[in-house]
Amino acid sequence: MNVQRGMRGKLDQYVNTGREITVSMSVTGRDVYDYCCFGVDADGKLSDDRYMVFYNQTRSPGGEIRYAPNAQGAAFTVSLESLPATIDKLVFTVSIDGQGVMGTISAHTLDVVQDGDAALQMRLSGSDFLNERAIISVELYRKGGWRFSAVARGFNGGLGDLLRAYGGEEAAPQPQPVPPPKAPPVVPPAPPKIVTPPKETIVIPPPVATPPKKVELRKGQKVSLEKRGKNLGEIVINLNWQQPTGRGGLFGMRPAAVDLDLGCLYELKDGTKGCVQALGKSFGNYSKVPYVVLDGDDRTGASAGGENLRVNGNKVSLIRRILVYTFIYDGAANWREANGVVTVRCADGQEIIVRMDEYGSNLGMCAIALLENDHDETLSVEKVVRFFKGHNQMDDAFHWGLRWIRGKKD
Amino acid sequence: MAVSLSKGQKVDLTKNNPGLSKILVGLGWDTNKYDGGYDFDLDAAAFLLGANGKVTSDADFVFYNNLKHPSGSVEHMGDNRTGAGEGDDEQILIDLSKVPANIDKIDFTVTIYEADERQQNFGQVSNAYIHVLDDANSRELIRYDLGEDFSVETAMVVGEIYRNAGEWKFNAIGSGFKGGLRALGLNYGVNV
Secondary structure (H helix, E strand, C coil), X not given: CEECCCCEEEHHHCCCCCCCEEEEEEEECCCEEEEEEEEECCCCCCCCHHHEEECCECECCCCCEEEEECCCEEEEEECHHHCCCCCCEEEEEEEEECCCCHHHCCEEEEEEEECCEEEEEEEECHHHCCCCCEEEEEEEEECCCEEEECCCEEECCCHHHHHHCCCCCCCCCCCCCCCCXXXXXXXXXXXXXXXXXXXXXXXXXXXXXXXXXXXECCCCCEEECCCXXXXXXXXXXXXXXXXXXXXXXXXXXXXXXXXXXXXXEEEECCCCEEEEECCCCECXXXXXXXXXXXXXXXXXXXXXXXXXXXXXXXXXXHEEEEEEEEEEEECXXXXXXXXXXXXXXXXXXXXXXXXXXXXXXXXCEEEEEEEEEECCCEEEEEEEEEEECCHHXXXXXXXXXXCCCCCCCC | CCEEECCCCEEECCCCCCCCCXXXXXXXXXXXXXXXXXXXXXXXXXXXXXXXXXXXXXXXXXXXXXXXXXXXXXXXXXXXXXXXXXXXXXXXXXXXXXXXXXXXXXXXXXXXCCCCCCCCCHHHEEEEEEEEEECCCCEEEEEEECCCCCCCCCEEEEEEEEEECCEEEEECCCEEECCHHHHHHHHCCCCC
């Protein structure tokens, strides 16, 4: 049977739970994927690490769960009947070794196989996920017999967050099997409160503006940063991009390096306007007007950090709007090679991601995101990604009203 | 002691509880917290239905945008946006004495808000229940735990109260289907 995400059912309708089954998992994608099956107790806790079966511990104490890697992924052979009564649920997970996310995979499959017959088949792709770095594919659990739940959901924080959800911890990489955890379980931080817009009608629901911990905006989508403490704190707007990776073209020529400059137009409540950017050395000020400051200039994009604008969120009530932009100072407008990403990050870890995923333009300037005052409490972030010839044209489009003269870097 | 029901079971409501006039229908659920696109927002609603199983007017559909029935007999106590916390997530107050005579039964539903857009379904919802309390003393009269039988559905009819020989009875329906609140509304004859 084809299993959709969220599906639950009785396992013995599909396989004989009195005999061994094989849970076969695979992920196709550009990252390295690890597969794990662990048992949890009736409280949903990972209380016995011996029942955590993966490449470093390939079998449970009684051989009830056995791990075998294969070319596509891994297979777990499971004898449900032999499992101790303390094991209430088996959790089958995929985690990414590295910084990739599940949103980029091309396929994830999970089959529950018995006698060579794939009785249950789950087929997922990258579009089923976003920024998760570890997922629960399927759970098998006791509830009047064994049942299955096709969870297919995960955690952006990776395997560590996933295990913490079960009261466990991720062991540091080591060659030996994982020892039982000695430290008390780490309580995961409470999920952020979700701000949902008022519901107007059920015919055409209004656009959703729900910022979870990390959210990637679609073009035109606008969400507000969530204010959790008394103050919003420091907001870091980071621009990161890639240098051309080509190993040399047909004639051994490398694509030209790209230098992206990050900057912003600001407008304060009192009417003060201006721009913050390296060109012209308008670096801004964090504690005084305009409460926005630019950290240095990364002319290569090579530093992992990229370029940062820092906004003083505690002064949010003084700010009307901030337009974050980038322009190519040097080199051709090769936006595809640069593959820029802007991340708006709050001190508490929430992130709003704006990907510059339109490449057609040969114009050298791109307005990426518009931050606006939201009830003097927080800032909303809207994905813009519109290309312009230069500052003047962009200013016009957003009715900023500054006067522009040409400048150049030293 | 509350009566615990299983799917499809029908029990007397007013017959066993003489003098019962106002009941509070509480619905609760837990959602699993994973990262990814969106939070869960489940909504309870009540449909006031005639003998033909359809609403008489759109006002017979009591939900987050129409919190009170014109007769004053059914009142939605408001929308809980997150499903967090213990106890009922949403409540509907019913004054049985005010239910218009042409209303034969009242169905209680739970739907997932924007389920398709958010790629969500009841597979990620656990411990869902409906219970009926006597509003006068908050005593639990009937309870129905929905168990684990829902998965890819995005809407469910949890239960209903209906008239039977001058009394009100409760039916633990527990049937789910796809299509969310819109499909439910159409099914009951609401112009959505």
